[in-house]
Amino acid sequence: MSTTTAPLFPTLRLRRWQGVLLALLAVVLAALLVFVIVQPIKVLPRIRLAPGFALRTADGSLLTNESLRGRFVLYSFTYVGCQAHTCPETDAIMRAVQSHLRQGRIGEVPVSLVTIVLDPENATAAALQAYAGRVGADPAIWHFVTGDPTTLKTVVGAGFEVFYEAQADGSYVFSPAMFLVDGWGIVRAAYRPVIHPPSADRILQHLNVLEREVRNSRGIARLGYEAAHLFLCYAP
Amino acid sequence: MKRFLPALILGLIGLALVAVFAFQRLRPPVFHGQIMQAGDPVADFTLTAHTGERVRLSDWRGRWVALYFGYTFCPDVCPTTLAQLAQARRQLGAEAEKVQVIMVTVDPERDTPERLAAYVRAFDPTFVGLTGTPAEIAAVASPLGVYFARQEVGGASGYLVDHTASVLLLDPQGRLRLIWPFNTSPEFMAEDLAYFLRRG
Known part of the structure; x- marks a missing residue:
């Protein structure tokens, strides 16, 4: 006696056009998969809007976020009498980035450095200039700014989400964060100790990623960059 | 063959x-503006509407919100932007009811609710004007990337207010999705809005 068993998987009978359509779909899916795995385009995330501000510079003029539009801006924070190790470390990173910028290696997009000084009561024009001189700031690239306590709290605390608090001895407890902001005023990288510790190399690498996006994100290539954002192809 | x-x-x-x-x-x-990945909703705030009522941004959850910072004495940028937003809304037809345009004043000293009401309604009767104390406005504007500063110019107007002229588009969950730079055409705004309204 012979028995016939049903096949485990029924054979899929396709018309030719259905086969072609399936093949097309497979190619599209494979291309997507390759894009997501290989990540041929790297971008930095668009984290949130950087705060709007009008703050006083060392020469008494106002620096606003609008006057920095179209530039990449690296922000850091300090206070006039800061002796804690975090301030010299941050200043050294800013100085290293500045030194690189002076050699003009970040493409066509201009870059500015801004250090927000948290103690307006001590941050006179002379004190800001002295601080800038001490850390070797080039006034054409690196700006030191401050404002009244309420404005600073709004910009630094609410805008950049950096906690800081004055102490009885005149020092400040604060998180030594740094932020990279693009020409649209969007925070593209946040550097915080432990989680994403800042280093000049890392910041310069990120500046190059941003510059490439600005330079190449045109026409059909813009779709690739938007896809990179969509699939979270972020630079480390 | x-x-x-x-x-x-x-x-x-x-x-x-x-x-x-x-x-x-x-x-x-x-898009015709800068797209943002949908993150957290922007921080909620309470201000005074042109009707005199205290309102919260979250009151418009469920609708797309085009948020603009300007003032009624603004000589050129604000009327241009509001007229463009009104035109963009008209181009959306029946879908326009899903889009709320809100102007937050950056000149709260002069922009009373009554003055704001007359101003925003002249562009579109559905537009909403918001005001508050200078401290309230500053606390709302800065975290949204908006700067404003008074500029003394003398003459009849007394002073002008320099301010960020971008329009922020928030989705129905209150998340920032798009930033239109100043002078984005109504056609482009309508195109972007139509896409969002179609896709959600």
């Missing part, structure tokens, strides 16, 4: 049409 030629050509044309259709449907959209 000749027998199959017409079928082959037709097949290729069909394939090309399918590819174009798939590309149109599947490609990442290209």
Whole structure:
């Protein structure tokens, strides 16, 4: 006696056009998969809007976020009498980035450095200039700014989400964060100790990623960059 | 071979049409402003509406919100932007009711609710004007990337207010999705809005 068993998987009978359509779909899916795995385009995330501000510079003029539009801006924070190790470390990173910028290696997009000084009561024009001189700031690239306590709290605390608090001895407890902001005023990288510790190399690498996006994100290539954002192809 | 030629050509044309259709449907959209990945909702705030009521931004959850910072004495930028927003809304037809335009004043000293009401309604009766104390306005504006500063110019107007002129588009969950730079055309705004309204 012979028995016939049903096949485990029924054979899929396709018309030719259905086969072609399936093949097309497979190619599209494979291309997507390759894009997501290989990540041929790297971008930095668009984290949130950087705060709007009008703050006083060392020469008494106002620096606003609008006057920095179209530039990449690296922000850091300090206070006039800061002796804690975090301030010299941050200043050294800013100085290293500045030194690189002076050699003009970040493409066509201009870059500015801004250090927000948290103690307006001590941050006179002379004190800001002295601080800038001490850390070797080039006034054409690196700006030191401050404002009244309420404005600073709004910009630094609410805008950049950096906690800081004055102490009885005149020092400040604060998180030594740094932020990279693009020409649209969007925070593209946040550097915080432990989680994403800042280093000049890392910041310069990120500046190059941003510059490439600005330079190449045109026409059909813009779709690739938007896809990179969509699939979270972020630079480390 | 000749027998199959017409079928082959037709097949290729069909394939090309399918590819174009798939590309149109599947490609990442290209907007006329700067797109943001949908993150957390922007921080809620309470201000005074042109009706005199205290309102919260979250009161408009469920609708797309075009948020603009300007003032009624503004000589050029604000009326241009509000007129463009009104025109963009008109181009959306019936869908326009899903879009709320809100102008937050950066000149709270002069922009009373009554003055704001007359101003925003002149562009579109559905527009909302918001005001508050200078401290309230500053606390709302800065975290949204908006700067404003008073500029003394003398003369009859006394002073002008320099301010960020971008329009922020928030989705129905209150998340920032798009930033239109100043002078984005109404057609472009309407195109972007139509895409969002279609796709959500």
